[in-house]
Amino acid sequence: MSSAAPATTEEAPALPWRSRVIGFIAIGEIGVIAALLLLVAFFYFMQPAFLSERNLRAILNVVSFVGIIAIGQTMLLVAGEFDLSVGSVAGLSAVVAAKLMTAAAWPVAFAIVGGVGVGALVGLVNGLIVVKLRIPAFIQTLGMLFIGQGLIQLVTDGYPVYPLPPEIGVIGTTNLAFGLGWSFAFFIVAAVLADFVLRRTVLGRNMYATGGNQEVARLVGINTSLYKIGAFVTVGALAAIAGMFVMADLGSGGTSIGSGWELTVIAGVVVGGVSLFGGAGTIAGGVVGILMLKVVQSGLVVIGVNSNWQQIAVGVIMVLAVGLDILRRRYFTVGAGARGGKKKPKSS
Amino acid sequence: MTDLADSDYVIEAKAITKSFAGVPALRGVDFRVRRGEVHALLGQNGAGKSTLVKILNGVHRAGSYGGTIMLSGQPVSFASPAEARASGVGYVPQEIEVLEQLSVAENVFAGHIGLGEGVIINRRRIEERTRAILDDLGLDLDPKAIVASLTSAQRHLVMIARALALKPRVLMLDEPTASLSGTEVDALFGVLRRLRAQGVTMIYITHRLPEVLAVCDSATVLRDGQVAAELTRAEFDEERFIFSMSGQRLQKLFPAHDAPLAARPVLVVENLSVAGRAGAIYGARDVSFSVAAGEIVGLAGLLGSGRSEILHGIYGREPAEGRILVDGEPIAIRSPRDARDAGIALLTEDRKRDGLLFNLPVSANITIGNLGPFASRGMVRGERERSAVRDAMRQLNVKAPSPQASVAHLSGGNQQKLLFARVLMRAPKVLLLDEPTKGVDAATRHEIYRLVVELADKGVALVIVASELDEVIGLCDRCLTIADGRVVDEFRRGEGGEDRVLRAVAAAQAESVRAAS
Numbered sequence A: 001m002s003s004a005a006p007a008t009t010e011e012a013p014a015l016p017w018r019s020r021v022i023g024f025i026a027i028g029e030i031g032v033i034a035a036l037l038l039l040v041a042f043f044y045f046m047q048p049a050f051l052s053e054r055n056l057r058a059i060l061n062v063v064s065f066v067g068i069i070a071i072g073q074t075m076l077l078v079a080g081e082f083d084l085s086v087g088s089v090a091g092l093s094a095v096v097a098a099k100l101m102t103a104a105a106w107p108v109a110f111a112i113v114g115g116v117g118v119g120a121l122v123g124l125v126n127g128l129i130v131v132k133l134r135i136p137a138f139i140q141t142l143g144m145l146f147i148g149q150g151l152i153q154l155v156t157d158g159y160p161v162y163p164l165p166p167e168i169g170v171i172g173t174t175n176l177a178f179g180l181g182w183s184f185a186f187f188i189v190a191a192v193l194a195d196f197v198l199r200r201t202v203l204g205r206n207m208y209a210t211g212g213n214q215e216v217a218r219l220v221g222i223n224t225s226l227y228k229i230g231a232f233v234t235v236g237a238l239a240a241i242a243g244m245f246v247m248a249d250l251g252s253g254g255t256s257i258g259s260g261w262e263l264t265v266i267a268g269v270v271v272g273g274v275s276l277f278g279g280a281g282t283i284a285g286g287v288v289g290i291l292m293l294k295v296v297q298s299g300l301v302v303i304g305v306n307s308n309w310q311q312i313a314v315g316v317i318m319v320l321a322v323g324l325d326i327l328r329r330r331y332f333t334v335g336a337g338a339r340g341g342k343k344k345p346k347s348s
Numbered sequence B: 001m002t003d004l005a006d007s008d009y010v011i012e013a014k015a016i017t018k019s020f021a022g023v024p025a026l027r028g029v030d031f032r033v034r035r036g037e038v039h040a041l042l043g044q045n046g047a048g049k050s051t052l053v054k055i056l057n058g059v060h061r062a063g064s065y066g067g068t069i070m071l072s073g074q075p076v077s078f079a080s081p082a083e084a085r086a087s088g089v090g091y092v093p094q095e096i097e098v099l100e101q102l103s104v105a106e107n108v109f110a111g112h113i114g115l116g117e118g119v120i121i122n123r124r125r126i127e128e129r130t131r132a133i134l135d136d137l138g139l140d141l142d143p144k145a146i147v148a149s150l151t152s153a154q155r156h157l158v159m160i161a162r163a164l165a166l167k168p169r170v171l172m173l174d175e176p177t178a179s180l181s182g183t184e185v186d187a188l189f190g191v192l193r194r195l196r197a198q199g200v201t202m203i204y205i206t207h208r209l210p211e212v213l214a215v216c217d218s219a220t221v222l223r224d225g226q227v228a229a230e231l232t233r234a235e236f237d238e239e240r241f242i243f244s245m246s247g248q249r250l251q252k253l254f255p256a257h258d259a260p261l262a263a264r265p266v267l268v269v270e271n272l273s274v275a276g277r278a279g280a281i282y283g284a285r286d287v288s289f290s291v292a293a294g295e296i297v298g299l300a301g302l303l304g305s306g307r308s309e310i311l312h313g314i315y316g317r318e319p320a321e322g323r324i325l326v327d328g329e330p331i332a333i334r335s336p337r338d339a340r341d342a343g344i345a346l347l348t349e350d351r352k353r354d355g356l357l358f359n360l361p362v363s364a365n366i367t368i369g370n371l372g373p374f375a376s377r378g379m380v381r382g383e384r385e386r387s388a389v390r391d392a393m394r395q396l397n398v399k400a401p402s403p404q405a406s407v408a409h410l411s412g413g414n415q416q417k418l419l420f421a422r423v424l425m426r427a428p429k430v431l432l433l434d435e436p437t438k439g440v441d442a443a444t445r446h447e448i449y450r451l452v453v454e455l456a457d458k459g460v461a462l463v464i465v466a467s468e469l470d471e472v473i474g475l476c477d478r479c480l481t482i483a484d485g486r487v488v489d490e491f492r493r494g495e496g497g498e499d500r501v502l503r504a505v506a507a508a509q510a511e512s513v514r515a516a517s
């Protein structure tokens, strides 16, 4: 009963079964989940080693890093903005935290809080500039991507920060279950929490309203600036956390942590049905989308496809997924009418 | 082009059926329009009027509906509105669809490239032609103005100009006057009569029955997706229209309401000045008035006279100067949020732009901004929200397939009632209504009037902007006439009628002309 997600027509007992089936298919996540299962089955059929413990663990581990950021990115997209600087922020926070715990000799816990603070601060700057100065998010966060990369070099002089205190190694190597560690646990908890916030809380509902039509949201008394800035800060902090988990995993503050993630994250959540135009999508969808991208990448490796084809596959899947999503929406929510392809009315 | 003389009927649609996701909207409609007539298409909200004209001009493409369509005796099946346009069918949709960042002229000619304009846009030429069309419409608008700066009524006129630019043989107008006021309506009628004299056939959808009497030659009435009556001009009669639309006889149009005697003022506005939107001609200047508990105050005036701006200023939507007091307390209103906290609610004029959230279902559209009572510790309580939504929908008689349905598919009138439900959910002390009956059918209009009076009886202070003067006169206890953003006249119920408003506006205009020269 995701009353916040658009176009759900569940829980209407009076409707005949046909409408119920239609309603079920119209639920955002069903399409991606089905596609994911099909892909898994396909790769398993091609090469049973795909579902080996080792490979599964590898996929889930990678997904946990990018997935943490995808949670924030989904929230931000729902609120009607997006952030291209997440990869840089992840890297920057990681090296800052690494420097704090080595060169500055801070206690590990403080250094980690410092790293998260850097991410949140960058998010705050992004948010303030986008909301208050009305610089488009695309420009502001693209700029921040470069700024972040520059800062990483400044902080590290281009050398990985190494060695890190032993506590970091413990965080990186703890095996909670099935060979998965703290990053995966954090990812799952954060995803469940964020999904709940968007689906069930007033805050979540107000985010959908803000992303759907900012002026309408303002007129009903929602502080849209606050919501947008808050979402930027959340993405920044989550990117920082992801960056530090990678650092723990690697055992060093590498300068290339996070590079290229921004596009993976956006491609993934878009595959999962999160709208680039704001106001539509769920955390569950976004997370499943990321999982699907990673399954494809890994699956192609496992069945022995040339690595160049992986990139191509990711691109094709993203466009395909969005295309199918648009078709599905048009068919199931507009009844094959012509309104589906309509341009979004401009807000503000 | 086919020979027009083949057939008496320019449009003959037979046995048209159309369903949306299994729910029928049209059930075997036969619809015929004679050449050169203005044919009214009437019916209550959701009767299927818009759906029928969308089928006739290709918005719902061939194959998505059942039945046959003949244009001038030739069967046609349009795959898109562009194809219909190319066959000389013009269409003004019910909801405003403009390109905000382009100029008026560019909007008027958008999509017409390739229809005799060549590939390269000749700015000067389209501006000249736009000027001519606007003059025809009696409209004082700059073709170079950016559409984003226009009011919604002006945008609607731009869309009408856009349809006229093609010189269509058949013109379909879906509630063209819903956001226009007296003089603009008269100018539009002038154009329609002229087009009729040139042999253009028109389909005219409206909820304002006097307009049908004024300009239409025949009428088809739809009810629940079927033809309920076909009437010729000789059979025209408001009672009869209403009876065939609703199957019921209508009581008195405006419910009785007596202004409360010497009630305390709830809303006091002192020296309010509001800047107009960028590029617009008027804001509001130095407006003062007060509204008592249980009083209904109307703001009358022409399009663009500053009526909406006054409401926006009070509601904190646009920056304003001046003092606003609610229940005697001066309050600083810097944003709509402040206004809401003070107990003020606003129903906006343009549903699509400033009202509905198309990404959320009906229920969330009603409760958005009002979630407090249905939440505990920040969580929305599903059952409580659902039951409140059901109550609100029942109370205002909102017809939707389900509370989970998308708002995009509700008929215009039901969208309006949904927004009413939203503003009423907070039980406001002061209610600002901008065109509350825009695009609403006669029966619903009556419901809304009753609701307004009921709210007043409960002690709510109401301010209403309405372009139909008889609405202001009939419904309101007191009427303020606005011209050039100022109050130029004020009178109580019984002290004057529409002519008094028009005289005051004319006098104000004459004065500003004198002042300018």
Ligand SMILES: Nc1ncnc2c1ncn2[C@@H]1O[C@H](COP(=O)(O)OP(=O)(O)OP(=O)(O)O)[C@@H](O)[C@H]1O
Binding pocket: A333, A334, A335, A337, A339, B020, B021, B024, B025, B043, B044, B045, B046, B047, B048, B049, B050, B051, B052, B094, B408, B409, B410, B411, B412, B413, B414, B439, B441
């Ligand atoms: N694209 C759509 N998808 C689903 N249902 C639709 C769609 N368009 C219209 N409907 C439904 O079809 C019915 C007829 O709607 P239509 O818009 O034609 O009514 P109308 O007579 O123009 O009403 P109004 O006077 O309020 O504009 C309504 O019940 C409406 O909810």
Ligand SMILES: [Mg+2]
Binding pocket: B049, B050, B051, B094, B174, B411, B412
């Ligand atoms: Mg309609």
